[in-house]
Amino acid sequence: MVNLRKGRMDIFITIAGIDAASGGPSRSVPSLAHHLGSMDGIDVRLLTCLRTSDARAVGNGKYSIYYYSFNGSQLGIFRAVRRMRKDLSCWVREHAGRAVIHDQGIWLLNNHAAIGVAKRTGIPLVVSPRGMLEPWAINHKAFKKKLAWLLYQRDDLACVDLFHATSQQEAENILELGLRKPVAIIPNGITMPLCREKTRSADGKKTILFLSRIHPKKGLLNLVSAWRQVKGPGWKIVVAGPDERGHKAEVVKAINAAGVQDSFELIGSVDDIVKWDWFFRADIFVLPTFSENFGIVVAEALACGVPVITTTGAPWQELQTHNCGWWIRIGVEPLAEALRSAIALTDEERCEMGKRGRKLVADRYSWTKIGRDMANVYAWVLGDGPKPDFIMKP
Numbered sequence: 001m002v003n004l005r006k007g008r009m010d011i012f013i014t015i016a017g018i019d020a021a022s023g024g025p026s027r028s029v030p031s032l033a034h035h036l037g038s039m040d041g042i043d044v045r046l047l048t049c050l051r052t053s054d055a056r057a058v059g060n061g062k063y064s065i066y067y068y069s070f071n072g073s074q075l076g077i078f079r080a081v082r083r084m085r086k087d088l089s090c091w092v093r094e095h096a097g098r099a100v101i102h103d104q105g106i107w108l109l110n111n112h113a114a115i116g117v118a119k120r121t122g123i124p125l126v127v128s129p130r131g132m133l134e135p136w137a138i139n140h141k142a143f144k145k146k147l148a149w150l151l152y153q154r155d156d157l158a159c160v161d162l163f164h165a166t167s168q169q170e171a172e173n174i175l176e177l178g179l180r181k182p183v184a185i186i187p188n189g190i191t192m193p194l195c196r197e198k199t200r201s202a203d204g205k206k207t208i209l210f211l212s213r214i215h216p217k218k219g220l221l222n223l224v225s226a227w228r229q230v231k232g233p234g235w236k237i238v239v240a241g242p243d244e245r246g247h248k249a250e251v252v253k254a255i256n257a258a259g260v261q262d263s264f265e266l267i268g269s270v271d272d273i274v275k276w277d278w279f280f281r282a283d284i285f286v287l288p289t290f291s292e293n294f295g296i297v298v299a300e301a302l303a304c305g306v307p308v309i310t311t312t313g314a315p316w317q318e319l320q321t322h323n324c325g326w327w328i329r330i331g332v333e334p335l336a337e338a339l340r341s342a343i344a345l346t347d348e349e350r351c352e353m354g355k356r357g358r359k360l361v362a363d364r365y366s367w368t369k370i371g372r373d374m375a376n377v378y379a380w381v382l383g384d385g386p387k388p389d390f391i392m393k394p
Contacts, residue, residue, distance in 0.1 A: 009378055010095040011036060012088060013046045014114040015104040018065075024296040025130045028188040029104055030065075035189070035371030037063035042375060047088060049080050049110060077109060085113040092123045100378045102126045102164075106133065106157070107148055115156040124381045126184075127157070128164040131293030133174055136217060136313065161381055162391070164374075166294035167315030171392055180394040184377045189367035190299045195358075198305075199281050205236045206343070209282035209306070211275065212289075212297050215244040219288030219311065219330070220251045226288070226336040228258040232343040235263070237286075240278055242269040279304035283350060284342045288335050289313045303361045305354030309338045318364075324357030 013033055018026045030046065037044040044063035049070060068084045070076035092099045101123050103114040111127075118125035131137055138145055145153075163183045165171035171183040201207060212218050220239065227237060239251070248266065255264050270278060279285070285301035285308045292298075292314035301308050308325035310316050311334075319325035326338040342350070379385030 008098060009042050009375070009382065009384070010091075010099045011042060011044045011102060011378060012092060012099060013044065013102045013104065014084070014088065014110060015046070015048050016108050016110050017050070018046075018048050019050075024188070024294065025104055025128075028294075028296055031189060031191065031367060032371065032374065033063040033065075035062075035367045036375060039371060039375055042378075045091065047084050049077070049084070081109045081113050084110060085117055088114065088117045089121065092117065092121050096121070096123065098382065098384075100124045100126060100381055102128065102378075104128050105130045106153060107145065112152060112156060115159060119159050124161045125159060126162050126164055126377065126381060127160045128166075129170070129174065129293070130166075131170070131291065133177060134170065134291045134293055135173060136291030140217070162377065164377070169315040170293040175392070175394055182394070183392045184373075184388065185390050185392065186370055186373045186377070187365055188294050188296050188299065189370040190296070190303050190361050190365045191367060192303050192358075192362055193276055193279075195305070196280050198283075199277075201236070201281065203236070205234055206283045207281055208235060208237045208284045208286055208339070208342075209240065209278055209301070210237065210286050211240040211270070211278060211301075212287060213241050213244050214239070214248045214251060216247055216250075217290050219290055219313075219335075220247075221254050222288045222330075222332050222335055223286060224251065224254045224258050224260065224264075225332040226339055227260055227263060229332075229336045230339045230343070231260065231263065232339070235343055237264050238278065238282075239264060239266045240268070240270045240275070275300075276304070279306060282306045283347075284309065284339075286310070286335075286339070287314065288330075290330060299361050299365055302354075302357030303365075305351070305358045307342065307350050307353040307357065309335070309342060311335075318360060319357075322356050322360045324353050324360060 015029050018030055033044045033046045036042050046065045050067040068080040070080035101114055101118050103111055105111055106129055157179055160181050163174050163181055165183050165185050166187050168185055171185050174183055255261055279301055285306045287310040289311055290313045295314040298308050298310055298316050308319055311328055311330045313330050317327055319327040328334040328338050376388045380387050
């Protein structure tokens with residue numbers, strides 16, 4: 001239970017976008033806002049940008065969403081962020097003493113704006129890097145990020161009161177950058193789907209599912225190379241997710257070059273309803289990623305009773321400790337070995353692994369617990385509660 005000695009808390013969550021193509025935070029952040037807003041004594045506003053012609057404020061009775069529209073141009077983005085910054089400044093001043101700004105991600109204009117508001121107003125600031133301070137992410141387009149770091153990002157992060165990491169691994173990477181601020185370790189939550197019977201493909205093949213953005217970070221080229229070695233008869237790999245920066249063309253080229261066209265099915269983006277259908281069709285889930293701060297699709301697959309293969313680039317050692325999947329080194333050979341092991345199991349053995357994975361998610365990743373933990377973090381930052389035991393201090 002959150003004990004608010006000084007009355008209500010007003011939480012202002014800022015994020016670049018919450019459309020499905022934006023990745024895991026586009027789902028986890030609104031879910032966090034919903035569960036925080038469901039708690040007594042907490043008022044939540046989520047501020048985000050929207051590529052459309054109209055701005056509007058909406059909500060679901062638990063929290064309010066404020067969209068700041070732009071037309072896709074750099075000038076349009078700048079104007080949308082300026083409107084967001086103006087509203088945020090007014091609102092936090094109205095609620096000074098009980099307001100917290102919780103910014104999601106770094107590097108972007110909206111992040112710089114939210115941190116600027118916190119600097120000017122003295123409002124406590126929590127930042128969730130959302131994987132953007134992981135080693136792979138920093139080294140991706142490294143020159144631009146080094147320049148941004150020198151120009152503004154280092155100074156911005158020096159003003160943070162507390163970082164939020166979704167795993168121990170992410171927390172350690174934050175501290176290794178020399179950011180000498182407390183770090184709260186709170187994973188993303190999962191809304192547990194109802195159990196249902198596993199459905200089979202019309203072609204009779206068993207399914208290995210990849211469901212994420214089609215982006216170089218996700219390791220799809222390694223998956224193609226690994227499957228070229230394995231080529232399990234009676235199996236197919238379904239790739240679901242939005243194409244990002246044209247990487248799909250590279251993946252298709254690799255599939256054709258490897259001669260495994262008959263094994264791969266690329267189905268494009270899927271909405272939430274269809275997403276869960278695919279999870280329940282899958283026999284194995286694979287995410288051969290180079291870097292994840294959490295990897296919400298791993299938790300979603302486990303929640304559906306699907307064994308998971310992922311890499312040490314994602315913080316999912318629990319796959320090993322709970323015997324519900326394979327946590328492997330990054331690379332083609334470890335992935336091929338894990339795929340061979342997974343398809344060699346019987347349906348019953350994979351089902352038992354899936355049951356253990358579902359129990360793991362139900363026990364550790366419920367939104368009720370995570371919302372409560374985050375509320376306790378806000379209370380501590382405001383000086384309105386004790387220090388939670390999941391906060392690391394440098």
